[in-house]
Amino acid sequence: MAATVHDVAQLALRGNASGGAAVRTVSRFLFRDLRRHARLLLFNSEFTRAEFTRCVGVSPAEKVVTPLGVEPRWFDAIPSPAAAVPYFVCVGNVRPHKNLRLLLTAFMRVAVEVPHKLVVIGQHSGFRTRDEDVLKDLNAPGDRVQFLGSLPDALVHQLVAGADAMILPSLYEGFGLPALEAMAAKCMVLASTAGALPEICGNAARYFDPTSVEALTALLREQASMDQHQRNAWVERGQERARQFTWNHTADLTANALERILQSGN
Template identity: 35%
Template sequence: MSPVAINGRFLTQRTTGVQRFAAEMTAALDRMAAAGACKPLRLLVPSGADASAFPHLAVERFGRLRGQAWEQAELPRRAGDSVLVSLGNTAPLLAGRRQAVVIHDAGVFDTPGSYSKAFRAWYRALHRALPRCGARLLTVSEFSRCRIAYTLRIDPGRIGVLPEGAEHILREPAETAVLARHGLEPGRFALAVGTRAAHKGLNVLSEVAATLSMEGMRLAVAGAADPGVFRNAADPSGEAVVALGRVTDAELRALYEAALCLIFPSRYEGFGLPPLEAMACGCPVLAATAGAVPEVCGDAALWFDAAGGHPRPAEALERLLREPGLAQDLRRRGLARAAGFSWHAAAERLLALLPTGSAEAGR
Protein backbone atom coordinates (compact mmCIF):
# COMPACT_ATOMS: atom_id res chain seq x y z
CA MET A 1 0.00 0.00 0.00
CA SER A 2 1.11 3.56 -0.68
CA PRO A 3 2.12 5.71 2.32
CA VAL A 4 -0.89 7.13 4.18
CA ALA A 5 -1.32 10.63 5.55
CA ILE A 6 -4.23 11.77 7.75
CA ASN A 7 -5.80 15.20 7.39
CA GLY A 8 -5.55 16.68 10.89
CA ARG A 9 -7.66 19.78 10.35
CA PHE A 10 -10.26 18.32 12.74
CA LEU A 11 -7.89 19.10 15.61
CA THR A 12 -8.59 22.82 15.14
CA GLN A 13 -12.40 22.48 15.04
CA ARG A 14 -15.08 22.42 17.71
CA THR A 15 -16.03 18.85 18.57
CA THR A 16 -19.33 17.62 17.15
CA GLY A 17 -20.13 14.13 15.90
CA VAL A 18 -17.95 14.54 12.81
CA GLN A 19 -14.88 15.64 14.78
CA ARG A 20 -15.56 12.87 17.30
CA PHE A 21 -15.44 10.37 14.45
CA ALA A 22 -12.17 11.83 13.14
CA ALA A 23 -10.54 11.81 16.58
CA GLU A 24 -11.61 8.26 17.44
CA MET A 25 -10.58 6.90 14.05
CA THR A 26 -7.19 8.59 14.35
CA ALA A 27 -6.77 7.24 17.89
CA ALA A 28 -7.58 3.72 16.67
CA LEU A 29 -5.01 4.08 13.90
CA ASP A 30 -2.51 5.35 16.47
CA ARG A 31 -3.06 2.21 18.56
CA MET A 32 -2.64 0.04 15.48
CA ALA A 33 0.61 1.81 14.63
CA ALA A 34 1.86 1.23 18.20
CA ALA A 35 1.11 -2.48 17.87
CA GLY A 36 2.78 -2.72 14.48
CA ALA A 37 -0.55 -3.64 12.89
CA CYS A 38 -0.18 -1.10 10.09
CA LYS A 39 2.56 0.77 8.27
CA PRO A 40 3.76 4.09 9.74
CA LEU A 41 1.19 6.86 9.27
CA ARG A 42 1.68 10.60 8.89
CA LEU A 43 -0.63 13.05 10.66
CA LEU A 44 -0.63 16.41 8.89
CA VAL A 45 -1.88 19.26 11.08
CA PRO A 46 -2.03 23.06 10.94
CA SER A 47 0.69 24.94 12.82
CA GLY A 48 -0.09 25.14 16.51
CA ALA A 49 -2.57 22.25 16.58
CA ASP A 50 -2.30 19.87 19.54
CA ALA A 51 -1.68 16.31 18.31
CA SER A 52 -0.33 14.95 21.61
CA ALA A 53 -3.14 12.39 21.78
CA PHE A 54 -1.53 10.45 18.93
CA PRO A 55 2.05 9.71 20.04
CA HIS A 56 2.63 6.85 17.59
CA LEU A 57 1.87 8.81 14.44
CA ALA A 58 4.43 10.90 12.58
CA VAL A 59 3.02 14.37 13.27
CA GLU A 60 3.90 17.16 10.85
CA ARG A 61 2.85 20.71 11.71
CA PHE A 62 3.04 23.26 8.92
CA GLY A 63 1.43 26.12 7.10
CA ARG A 64 0.62 29.79 7.48
CA LEU A 65 -3.04 29.49 6.50
CA ARG A 66 -6.02 28.32 8.52
CA GLY A 67 -9.27 26.45 7.98
CA GLN A 68 -10.41 25.78 4.44
CA ALA A 69 -7.48 27.73 2.96
CA TRP A 70 -4.97 25.48 4.75
CA GLU A 71 -6.86 22.36 3.68
CA GLN A 72 -7.29 23.31 0.04
CA ALA A 73 -3.91 24.97 -0.66
CA GLU A 74 -1.21 23.82 1.76
CA LEU A 75 -2.33 20.32 2.76
CA PRO A 76 -2.24 18.62 -0.68
CA ARG A 77 1.27 19.90 -1.36
CA ARG A 78 2.53 18.51 1.95
CA ALA A 79 0.77 15.17 1.43
CA GLY A 80 2.86 14.60 -1.69
CA ASP A 81 2.73 10.99 -2.88
CA SER A 82 0.89 9.72 0.20
CA VAL A 83 -2.73 8.65 0.05
CA LEU A 84 -4.46 11.44 1.98
CA VAL A 85 -7.28 10.44 4.32
CA SER A 86 -9.82 13.12 5.29
CA LEU A 87 -12.27 12.00 7.95
CA GLY A 88 -14.55 15.01 8.35
CA ASN A 89 -16.63 15.74 5.23
CA THR A 90 -14.11 18.06 3.53
CA ALA A 91 -10.92 17.41 1.57
CA PRO A 92 -8.59 19.23 -0.83
CA LEU A 93 -9.57 19.05 -4.48
CA LEU A 94 -5.91 19.30 -5.51
CA ALA A 95 -5.20 15.89 -3.93
CA GLY A 96 -7.16 14.41 -6.84
CA ARG A 97 -7.22 10.64 -7.02
CA ARG A 98 -4.66 10.04 -4.29
CA GLN A 99 -7.11 10.50 -1.44
CA ALA A 100 -10.10 9.10 0.42
CA VAL A 101 -12.69 11.31 2.10
CA VAL A 102 -15.40 10.33 4.59
CA ILE A 103 -18.67 12.13 3.80
CA HIS A 104 -20.95 11.38 6.71
CA ASP A 105 -24.30 12.05 5.06
CA ALA A 106 -26.10 13.98 2.34
CA GLY A 107 -27.67 16.39 4.80
CA VAL A 108 -26.80 19.56 2.91
CA PHE A 109 -28.91 18.19 0.04
CA ASP A 110 -31.59 16.30 1.99
CA THR A 111 -32.20 18.69 4.93
CA PRO A 112 -31.06 22.09 3.60
CA GLY A 113 -33.10 24.02 6.16
CA SER A 114 -30.83 22.78 8.94
CA TYR A 115 -27.75 24.61 7.65
CA SER A 116 -26.66 28.17 7.08
CA LYS A 117 -26.70 29.36 3.46
CA ALA A 118 -22.92 29.75 3.20
CA PHE A 119 -22.19 26.36 4.78
CA ARG A 120 -24.73 24.63 2.55
CA ALA A 121 -23.39 26.20 -0.65
CA TRP A 122 -19.76 25.31 0.08
CA TYR A 123 -20.47 21.72 1.07
CA ARG A 124 -22.70 21.08 -1.92
CA ALA A 125 -20.07 22.39 -4.32
CA LEU A 126 -17.25 20.45 -2.66
CA HIS A 127 -19.16 17.17 -2.45
CA ARG A 128 -20.07 17.36 -6.12
CA ALA A 129 -16.48 18.11 -7.10
CA LEU A 130 -14.65 15.46 -5.05
CA PRO A 131 -15.85 12.38 -7.01
CA ARG A 132 -15.26 14.24 -10.26
CA CYS A 133 -11.61 14.70 -9.35
CA GLY A 134 -11.35 10.98 -8.57
CA ALA A 135 -11.42 10.98 -4.76
CA ARG A 136 -12.39 7.69 -3.10
CA LEU A 137 -15.60 8.33 -1.16
CA LEU A 138 -16.34 6.64 2.17
CA THR A 139 -19.23 6.97 4.58
CA VAL A 140 -20.57 5.53 7.83
CA SER A 141 -23.79 3.67 6.94
CA GLU A 142 -25.66 2.03 4.11
CA PHE A 143 -28.29 4.74 4.45
CA SER A 144 -25.69 7.44 3.83
CA ARG A 145 -24.15 5.50 0.96
CA CYS A 146 -27.51 5.40 -0.82
CA ARG A 147 -28.31 9.06 -0.17
CA ILE A 148 -24.85 10.31 -1.18
CA ALA A 149 -24.87 8.21 -4.35
CA TYR A 150 -28.32 9.52 -5.26
CA THR A 151 -27.56 13.20 -4.65
CA LEU A 152 -24.15 13.09 -6.36
CA ARG A 153 -25.42 10.84 -9.16
CA ILE A 154 -22.71 8.23 -8.81
CA ASP A 155 -22.68 4.44 -8.50
CA PRO A 156 -23.15 3.38 -4.84
CA GLY A 157 -20.39 0.85 -5.44
CA ARG A 158 -17.92 3.74 -5.53
CA ILE A 159 -18.64 4.50 -1.86
CA GLY A 160 -17.18 2.36 0.92
CA VAL A 161 -18.89 1.97 4.30
CA LEU A 162 -17.22 1.90 7.72
CA PRO A 163 -19.62 2.02 10.72
CA GLU A 164 -18.60 3.90 13.85
CA GLY A 165 -17.83 2.65 17.37
CA ALA A 166 -18.93 3.62 20.86
CA GLU A 167 -16.34 2.28 23.29
CA HIS A 168 -14.99 5.82 23.82
CA ILE A 169 -17.94 6.57 26.12
CA LEU A 170 -16.67 3.90 28.54
CA ARG A 171 -13.12 5.20 28.58
CA GLU A 172 -13.55 7.59 31.52
CA PRO A 173 -15.30 6.94 34.85
CA ALA A 174 -18.79 8.38 35.03
CA GLU A 175 -18.82 11.88 36.54
CA THR A 176 -21.99 11.59 38.61
CA ALA A 177 -21.69 15.13 39.99
CA VAL A 178 -23.48 16.29 36.84
CA LEU A 179 -26.69 14.77 38.23
CA ALA A 180 -26.66 16.70 41.50
CA ARG A 181 -25.62 19.88 39.73
CA HIS A 182 -28.78 19.81 37.63
CA GLY A 183 -31.12 18.29 40.20
CA LEU A 184 -31.48 14.95 38.38
CA GLU A 185 -32.28 11.70 40.19
CA PRO A 186 -31.24 8.31 38.75
CA GLY A 187 -34.13 6.66 36.92
CA ARG A 188 -36.27 9.81 37.22
CA PHE A 189 -35.35 11.59 34.01
CA ALA A 190 -35.22 10.91 30.28
CA LEU A 191 -32.26 12.16 28.27
CA ALA A 192 -32.13 13.84 24.86
CA VAL A 193 -28.78 14.44 23.16
CA GLY A 194 -28.22 16.57 20.07
CA THR A 195 -27.47 19.96 18.59
CA ARG A 196 -30.28 22.45 18.02
CA ALA A 197 -30.25 21.81 14.26
CA ALA A 198 -33.77 21.61 12.83
CA HIS A 199 -33.44 17.99 11.68
CA LYS A 200 -32.53 16.81 15.18
CA GLY A 201 -36.21 17.11 16.06
CA LEU A 202 -35.82 18.27 19.66
CA ASN A 203 -38.78 20.59 19.18
CA VAL A 204 -41.17 17.58 19.12
CA LEU A 205 -40.32 16.62 22.70
CA SER A 206 -42.61 19.07 24.49
CA GLU A 207 -45.27 16.36 24.76
CA VAL A 208 -42.65 14.01 26.19
CA ALA A 209 -41.72 16.66 28.75
CA ALA A 210 -45.40 16.99 29.71
CA THR A 211 -45.72 13.21 30.16
CA LEU A 212 -42.61 13.12 32.32
CA SER A 213 -43.87 16.06 34.38
CA MET A 214 -47.08 14.18 35.21
CA GLU A 215 -44.91 11.33 36.51
CA GLY A 216 -42.79 13.68 38.60
CA MET A 217 -39.88 13.15 36.19
CA ARG A 218 -37.77 15.47 34.04
CA LEU A 219 -36.36 15.73 30.51
CA ALA A 220 -32.63 16.54 30.41
CA VAL A 221 -31.36 17.95 27.11
CA ALA A 222 -27.61 17.83 26.41
CA GLY A 223 -25.90 19.56 23.50
CA ALA A 224 -25.03 23.01 22.25
CA ALA A 225 -25.78 24.95 19.08
CA ASP A 226 -23.23 26.06 16.47
CA PRO A 227 -24.76 29.05 14.64
CA GLY A 228 -21.94 29.07 12.09
CA VAL A 229 -23.13 25.71 10.77
CA PHE A 230 -26.68 25.03 11.85
CA ARG A 231 -29.91 26.95 11.59
CA ASN A 232 -31.48 26.35 14.97
CA ALA A 233 -34.90 24.92 15.79
CA ALA A 234 -36.98 25.56 18.88
CA ASP A 235 -36.06 23.72 22.07
CA PRO A 236 -38.58 21.56 23.90
CA SER A 237 -40.40 23.61 26.50
CA GLY A 238 -41.99 23.04 29.89
CA GLU A 239 -41.15 23.14 33.57
CA ALA A 240 -39.80 19.58 33.43
CA VAL A 241 -37.11 20.46 30.84
CA VAL A 242 -33.53 20.84 32.07
CA ALA A 243 -31.05 22.33 29.57
CA LEU A 244 -27.60 20.87 30.27
CA GLY A 245 -25.65 22.53 27.46
CA ARG A 246 -22.40 20.93 26.35
CA VAL A 247 -21.25 18.03 28.55
CA THR A 248 -18.03 16.05 28.81
CA ASP A 249 -17.78 12.36 27.95
CA ALA A 250 -17.54 11.51 31.65
CA GLU A 251 -20.69 13.52 32.36
CA LEU A 252 -22.49 12.02 29.38
CA ARG A 253 -21.67 8.52 30.56
CA ALA A 254 -23.15 9.32 33.96
CA LEU A 255 -26.29 10.68 32.28
CA TYR A 256 -26.70 7.60 30.08
CA GLU A 257 -26.20 5.24 33.01
CA ALA A 258 -28.67 7.08 35.25
CA ALA A 259 -31.36 7.96 32.69
CA LEU A 260 -34.68 6.20 32.38
CA CYS A 261 -33.99 6.20 28.64
CA LEU A 262 -32.49 8.14 25.75
CA ILE A 263 -35.11 9.76 23.52
CA PHE A 264 -33.68 10.40 20.06
CA PRO A 265 -36.17 12.15 17.74
CA SER A 266 -33.80 13.03 14.90
CA ARG A 267 -35.46 12.97 11.50
CA TYR A 268 -32.16 12.54 9.64
CA GLU A 269 -28.92 10.84 10.74
CA GLY A 270 -26.01 9.60 8.69
CA PHE A 271 -25.20 7.22 11.54
CA GLY A 272 -26.62 8.10 14.96
CA LEU A 273 -23.83 8.02 17.55
CA PRO A 274 -25.84 8.94 20.69
CA PRO A 275 -28.10 5.86 20.45
CA LEU A 276 -25.04 3.62 20.08
CA GLU A 277 -23.33 5.33 23.04
CA ALA A 278 -26.49 4.92 25.10
CA MET A 279 -26.76 1.21 24.30
CA ALA A 280 -23.09 0.74 25.24
CA CYS A 281 -23.93 2.27 28.66
CA GLY A 282 -27.00 0.09 29.20
CA CYS A 283 -29.45 2.92 28.61
CA PRO A 284 -32.75 1.99 26.88
CA VAL A 285 -33.18 3.79 23.55
CA LEU A 286 -36.39 5.29 22.18
CA ALA A 287 -35.78 6.60 18.66
CA ALA A 288 -37.42 7.86 15.50
CA THR A 289 -37.54 5.45 12.59
CA ALA A 290 -35.50 7.76 10.37
CA GLY A 291 -32.12 7.92 8.67
CA ALA A 292 -29.48 5.38 9.64
CA VAL A 293 -30.66 4.91 13.23
CA PRO A 294 -32.71 1.74 12.51
CA GLU A 295 -29.62 0.34 10.79
CA VAL A 296 -27.53 1.04 13.91
CA CYS A 297 -30.00 -0.03 16.60
CA GLY A 298 -31.77 -2.94 14.90
CA ASP A 299 -34.19 -4.63 17.32
CA ALA A 300 -32.56 -3.02 20.37
CA ALA A 301 -34.63 0.19 20.38
CA LEU A 302 -38.26 1.18 20.88
CA TRP A 303 -39.38 3.06 17.79
CA PHE A 304 -41.66 6.05 17.22
CA ASP A 305 -42.63 8.42 14.41
CA ALA A 306 -41.20 11.92 14.88
CA ALA A 307 -43.11 13.27 11.86
CA GLY A 308 -46.50 13.31 13.59
CA GLY A 309 -47.68 9.73 13.02
CA HIS A 310 -48.13 6.91 15.51
CA PRO A 311 -46.63 5.94 17.78
CA ARG A 312 -45.65 9.45 18.88
CA PRO A 313 -42.57 9.91 21.09
CA ALA A 314 -44.80 10.33 24.17
CA GLU A 315 -46.65 7.12 23.33
CA ALA A 316 -43.38 5.20 23.18
CA LEU A 317 -42.41 6.68 26.52
CA GLU A 318 -45.76 5.68 28.02
CA ARG A 319 -45.17 2.12 26.87
CA LEU A 320 -41.72 2.08 28.48
CA LEU A 321 -43.18 3.34 31.74
CA ARG A 322 -46.11 0.92 31.81
CA GLU A 323 -44.85 -2.35 30.30
CA PRO A 324 -43.14 -4.58 32.89
CA GLY A 325 -39.67 -5.77 31.90
CA LEU A 326 -39.45 -3.66 28.74
CA ALA A 327 -36.70 -1.36 30.01
CA GLN A 328 -34.57 -4.29 31.14
CA ASP A 329 -35.09 -6.07 27.82
CA LEU A 330 -34.00 -2.95 25.92
CA ARG A 331 -30.89 -2.67 28.11
CA ARG A 332 -29.96 -6.28 27.38
CA ARG A 333 -30.57 -5.96 23.66
CA GLY A 334 -28.71 -2.65 23.51
CA LEU A 335 -25.59 -3.95 25.22
CA ALA A 336 -25.47 -6.91 22.83
CA ARG A 337 -26.02 -4.67 19.81
CA ALA A 338 -23.36 -2.13 20.81
CA ALA A 339 -20.79 -4.90 21.25
CA GLY A 340 -20.87 -5.42 17.47
CA PHE A 341 -19.40 -1.95 16.80
CA SER A 342 -15.87 -0.76 17.52
CA TRP A 343 -13.45 1.94 16.42
CA HIS A 344 -10.77 -0.70 15.88
CA ALA A 345 -12.95 -2.52 13.37
CA ALA A 346 -13.74 0.79 11.68
CA ALA A 347 -10.03 1.64 11.40
CA GLU A 348 -9.25 -1.76 9.92
CA ARG A 349 -12.06 -1.26 7.43
CA LEU A 350 -10.73 2.18 6.53
CA LEU A 351 -7.28 0.88 5.68
CA ALA A 352 -8.80 -1.92 3.59
CA LEU A 353 -10.81 0.60 1.56
CA LEU A 354 -8.00 3.03 0.76
CA PRO A 355 -6.75 3.34 -2.81
CA THR A 356 -3.37 1.63 -3.21
CA GLY A 357 -2.23 3.90 -5.99
CA SER A 358 -3.40 6.70 -8.24
CA ALA A 359 -4.82 4.30 -10.82
CA GLU A 360 -7.19 2.78 -8.27
CA ALA A 361 -8.48 5.92 -6.58
CA GLY A 362 -12.01 6.95 -7.38
CA ARG A 363 -13.21 3.50 -8.42
Protein backbone atom coordinates in the same frame (compact mmCIF):
# COMPACT_ATOMS: atom_id res chain seq x y z
CA MET B 1 -7.98 10.96 -3.43
CA ALA B 2 -9.87 9.24 -0.61
CA ALA B 3 -12.49 10.88 1.58
CA THR B 4 -14.93 10.05 4.36
CA VAL B 5 -18.52 11.29 4.12
CA HIS B 6 -20.49 11.39 7.38
CA ASP B 7 -23.69 12.81 5.87
CA VAL B 8 -24.96 15.06 3.10
CA ALA B 9 -27.37 16.99 5.30
CA GLN B 10 -26.46 20.31 3.68
CA LEU B 11 -27.91 19.02 0.39
CA ALA B 12 -30.62 16.74 1.72
CA LEU B 13 -32.25 19.26 4.05
CA ARG B 14 -34.11 22.37 3.00
CA GLY B 15 -34.32 25.95 4.25
CA ASN B 16 -32.62 27.00 7.45
CA ALA B 17 -31.96 23.38 8.42
CA SER B 18 -29.43 23.08 5.59
CA GLY B 19 -27.43 26.11 6.69
CA GLY B 20 -28.84 28.43 4.07
CA ALA B 21 -28.17 29.03 0.38
CA ALA B 22 -24.47 29.84 0.76
CA VAL B 23 -23.72 26.67 2.70
CA ARG B 24 -25.69 24.59 0.21
CA THR B 25 -23.80 26.11 -2.72
CA VAL B 26 -20.37 25.48 -1.20
CA SER B 27 -21.35 21.98 -0.10
CA ARG B 28 -22.68 21.13 -3.55
CA PHE B 29 -19.37 22.21 -5.10
CA LEU B 30 -17.28 20.20 -2.63
CA PHE B 31 -19.39 17.05 -2.89
CA ARG B 32 -19.42 17.19 -6.69
CA ASP B 33 -15.65 17.54 -6.65
CA LEU B 34 -15.48 14.37 -4.56
CA ARG B 35 -17.85 12.63 -6.95
CA ARG B 36 -15.62 13.39 -9.92
CA HIS B 37 -12.13 12.95 -8.47
CA ALA B 38 -12.21 10.61 -5.48
CA ARG B 39 -10.92 7.08 -6.01
CA LEU B 40 -12.31 5.93 -2.68
CA LEU B 41 -15.32 7.18 -0.74
CA LEU B 42 -15.90 5.94 2.79
CA PHE B 43 -19.37 6.26 4.34
CA ASN B 44 -20.40 5.75 7.95
CA SER B 45 -23.65 4.01 6.98
CA GLU B 46 -25.50 2.45 4.06
CA PHE B 47 -27.97 5.30 4.44
CA THR B 48 -25.27 7.92 3.87
CA ARG B 49 -23.92 6.02 0.88
CA ALA B 50 -27.37 5.98 -0.71
CA GLU B 51 -27.93 9.65 0.15
CA PHE B 52 -24.66 10.61 -1.54
CA THR B 53 -25.83 9.01 -4.78
CA ARG B 54 -29.29 10.56 -4.45
CA CYS B 55 -28.14 14.09 -3.63
CA VAL B 56 -24.76 14.31 -5.36
CA GLY B 57 -24.87 11.76 -8.16
CA VAL B 58 -23.23 8.53 -9.24
CA SER B 59 -19.48 8.36 -8.62
CA PRO B 60 -16.97 5.97 -10.26
CA ALA B 61 -15.10 5.77 -6.94
CA GLU B 62 -15.10 2.60 -4.87
CA LYS B 63 -17.67 3.14 -2.14
CA VAL B 64 -17.19 1.41 1.22
CA VAL B 65 -19.26 1.60 4.40
CA THR B 66 -17.06 1.97 7.49
CA PRO B 67 -19.38 2.29 10.51
CA LEU B 68 -18.23 4.30 13.50
CA GLY B 69 -17.22 2.61 16.75
CA VAL B 70 -18.16 2.86 20.41
CA GLU B 71 -15.39 3.83 22.81
CA PRO B 72 -14.79 0.96 25.29
CA ARG B 73 -15.26 3.34 28.24
CA TRP B 74 -19.00 3.47 27.51
CA PHE B 75 -19.27 -0.14 28.65
CA ASP B 76 -17.61 0.63 31.98
CA ALA B 77 -19.81 0.81 35.04
CA ILE B 78 -19.86 4.42 36.19
CA PRO B 79 -21.00 5.70 39.59
CA SER B 80 -24.33 7.42 39.04
CA PRO B 81 -26.05 8.83 42.12
CA ALA B 82 -29.72 7.91 42.31
CA ALA B 83 -31.80 10.68 40.76
CA ALA B 84 -34.48 12.26 42.93
CA VAL B 85 -36.89 11.62 40.06
CA PRO B 86 -36.50 9.49 36.91
CA TYR B 87 -35.60 11.28 33.71
CA PHE B 88 -35.33 10.90 29.96
CA VAL B 89 -32.20 12.20 28.25
CA CYS B 90 -31.63 13.63 24.79
CA VAL B 91 -28.11 14.24 23.47
CA GLY B 92 -28.05 16.46 20.41
CA ASN B 93 -27.39 19.95 19.13
CA VAL B 94 -30.23 22.46 18.95
CA ARG B 95 -30.69 22.44 15.20
CA PRO B 96 -33.98 22.06 13.33
CA HIS B 97 -33.31 18.56 11.96
CA LYS B 98 -32.69 17.27 15.49
CA ASN B 99 -36.44 17.74 15.97
CA LEU B 100 -36.36 18.84 19.60
CA ARG B 101 -39.65 20.67 19.15
CA LEU B 102 -41.48 17.37 18.69
CA LEU B 103 -39.75 15.91 21.75
CA LEU B 104 -40.67 18.90 23.91
CA THR B 105 -44.29 18.78 22.77
CA ALA B 106 -44.61 15.05 23.38
CA PHE B 107 -42.90 15.25 26.75
CA MET B 108 -45.11 18.06 28.03
CA ARG B 109 -48.19 16.08 27.01
CA VAL B 110 -47.09 13.09 29.06
CA ALA B 111 -45.52 15.07 31.92
CA VAL B 112 -48.86 15.36 33.71
CA GLU B 113 -48.99 11.56 33.96
CA VAL B 114 -45.40 10.61 34.84
CA PRO B 115 -42.84 11.90 37.36
CA HIS B 116 -40.02 12.09 34.82
CA LYS B 117 -37.92 15.07 33.87
CA LEU B 118 -36.39 15.66 30.45
CA VAL B 119 -32.65 16.40 30.36
CA VAL B 120 -31.28 17.85 27.10
CA ILE B 121 -27.52 17.83 26.55
CA GLY B 122 -25.87 19.52 23.58
CA GLN B 123 -24.34 22.61 22.05
CA HIS B 124 -26.71 25.45 21.21
CA SER B 125 -24.40 28.35 20.32
CA GLY B 126 -22.33 29.02 17.23
CA PHE B 127 -24.80 27.55 14.73
CA ARG B 128 -26.28 29.44 11.81
CA THR B 129 -29.01 26.81 11.89
CA ARG B 130 -29.82 26.63 15.58
CA ASP B 131 -33.52 26.45 16.38
CA GLU B 132 -34.27 29.72 18.20
CA ASP B 133 -37.89 28.79 18.90
CA VAL B 134 -36.82 25.57 20.59
CA LEU B 135 -34.33 27.49 22.73
CA LYS B 136 -37.22 29.65 23.95
CA ASP B 137 -39.44 26.61 24.54
CA LEU B 138 -36.73 24.92 26.60
CA ASN B 139 -37.18 27.60 29.26
CA ALA B 140 -40.98 27.38 29.35
CA PRO B 141 -41.75 24.18 31.33
CA GLY B 142 -39.84 25.17 34.48
CA ASP B 143 -37.85 22.47 36.20
CA ARG B 144 -39.45 19.58 34.28
CA VAL B 145 -37.09 20.25 31.36
CA GLN B 146 -33.40 20.89 32.01
CA PHE B 147 -31.19 22.11 29.17
CA LEU B 148 -27.61 21.57 30.30
CA GLY B 149 -25.71 22.65 27.18
CA SER B 150 -22.32 21.10 26.46
CA LEU B 151 -20.86 18.98 29.25
CA PRO B 152 -17.62 17.05 29.89
CA ASP B 153 -17.65 13.53 28.49
CA ALA B 154 -17.56 11.92 31.93
CA LEU B 155 -20.65 13.81 33.05
CA VAL B 156 -22.51 12.98 29.84
CA HIS B 157 -21.69 9.32 30.45
CA GLN B 158 -23.00 9.56 34.01
CA LEU B 159 -26.25 11.24 32.97
CA VAL B 160 -26.88 8.80 30.12
CA ALA B 161 -26.17 5.79 32.34
CA GLY B 162 -28.67 7.05 34.93
CA ALA B 163 -31.49 7.85 32.49
CA ASP B 164 -34.69 5.88 32.04
CA ALA B 165 -34.14 6.13 28.28
CA MET B 166 -32.37 8.19 25.62
CA ILE B 167 -34.67 9.85 23.09
CA LEU B 168 -33.45 10.49 19.53
CA PRO B 169 -36.20 12.33 17.61
CA SER B 170 -34.05 13.33 14.61
CA LEU B 171 -35.56 14.00 11.20
CA TYR B 172 -32.20 13.28 9.56
CA GLU B 173 -29.25 11.32 10.92
CA GLY B 174 -26.19 10.08 9.05
CA PHE B 175 -25.26 7.60 11.77
CA GLY B 176 -26.45 8.10 15.35
CA LEU B 177 -23.48 7.34 17.60
CA PRO B 178 -25.20 8.59 20.81
CA ALA B 179 -27.69 5.73 20.45
CA LEU B 180 -24.93 3.12 20.54
CA GLU B 181 -23.18 4.89 23.40
CA ALA B 182 -26.42 4.81 25.38
CA MET B 183 -26.85 1.11 24.69
CA ALA B 184 -23.30 0.46 25.86
CA ALA B 185 -24.09 2.37 29.06
CA LYS B 186 -27.17 0.18 29.71
CA CYS B 187 -29.62 2.93 28.78
CA MET B 188 -32.62 2.06 26.64
CA VAL B 189 -33.05 3.95 23.36
CA LEU B 190 -36.21 5.38 21.82
CA ALA B 191 -35.28 6.36 18.26
CA SER B 192 -37.01 7.88 15.28
CA THR B 193 -37.36 5.89 12.09
CA ALA B 194 -35.48 8.59 10.16
CA GLY B 195 -32.12 8.41 8.47
CA ALA B 196 -29.61 5.77 9.53
CA LEU B 197 -31.07 5.19 13.00
CA PRO B 198 -32.93 1.94 12.18
CA GLU B 199 -29.85 0.66 10.34
CA ILE B 200 -27.55 1.41 13.27
CA CYS B 201 -29.83 0.49 16.17
CA GLY B 202 -31.30 -2.64 14.59
CA ASN B 203 -33.68 -4.50 16.90
CA ALA B 204 -32.18 -2.92 20.02
CA ALA B 205 -34.23 0.30 20.02
CA ARG B 206 -37.91 1.18 20.25
CA TYR B 207 -38.99 3.28 17.27
CA PHE B 208 -41.45 6.09 16.55
CA ASP B 209 -42.47 8.25 13.60
CA PRO B 210 -40.53 11.55 13.97
CA THR B 211 -43.43 13.49 12.46
CA SER B 212 -45.99 12.20 14.97
CA VAL B 213 -46.27 13.80 18.40
CA GLU B 214 -48.87 11.18 19.28
CA ALA B 215 -46.51 8.30 18.49
CA LEU B 216 -43.75 9.63 20.73
CA THR B 217 -46.19 10.57 23.49
CA ALA B 218 -47.50 7.00 23.55
CA LEU B 219 -43.99 5.56 23.58
CA LEU B 220 -42.90 7.81 26.46
CA ARG B 221 -45.97 6.74 28.41
CA GLU B 222 -45.18 3.06 27.80
CA GLN B 223 -41.53 3.57 28.70
CA ALA B 224 -42.38 5.19 32.02
CA SER B 225 -44.51 2.20 33.05
CA MET B 226 -42.26 -0.60 31.74
CA ASP B 227 -41.44 -3.31 34.27
CA GLN B 228 -37.87 -4.21 35.22
CA HIS B 229 -37.92 -7.56 33.43
CA GLN B 230 -38.70 -5.86 30.12
CA ARG B 231 -36.08 -3.19 30.76
CA ASN B 232 -33.41 -5.78 31.44
CA ALA B 233 -34.21 -7.56 28.17
CA TRP B 234 -33.89 -4.31 26.20
CA VAL B 235 -30.66 -3.37 27.99
CA GLU B 236 -29.11 -6.75 27.19
CA ARG B 237 -30.15 -6.44 23.56
CA GLY B 238 -28.69 -2.93 23.42
CA GLN B 239 -25.33 -3.93 24.83
CA GLU B 240 -25.11 -6.80 22.38
CA ARG B 241 -25.81 -4.38 19.53
CA ALA B 242 -23.29 -1.79 20.73
CA ARG B 243 -20.53 -4.42 20.94
CA GLN B 244 -20.82 -4.93 17.19
CA PHE B 245 -19.44 -1.42 16.55
CA THR B 246 -15.73 -1.09 17.38
CA TRP B 247 -13.06 1.31 16.17
CA ASN B 248 -10.81 -1.67 15.42
CA HIS B 249 -13.40 -2.89 12.93
CA THR B 250 -13.64 0.60 11.44
CA ALA B 251 -9.85 0.75 11.11
CA ASP B 252 -9.68 -2.68 9.47
CA LEU B 253 -12.34 -1.80 6.90
CA THR B 254 -10.62 1.51 6.14
CA ALA B 255 -7.14 -0.01 5.84
CA ASN B 256 -8.38 -2.80 3.57
CA ALA B 257 -10.14 -0.32 1.29
CA LEU B 258 -7.07 1.91 1.07
CA GLU B 259 -4.87 -1.09 0.33
CA ARG B 260 -7.13 -2.19 -2.52
CA ILE B 261 -6.99 1.26 -4.07
CA LEU B 262 -3.20 1.46 -3.79
CA GLN B 263 -2.75 -2.00 -5.28
CA SER B 264 -5.11 -1.29 -8.16
CA GLY B 265 -2.94 1.59 -9.34
CA ASN B 266 -5.95 3.31 -10.89
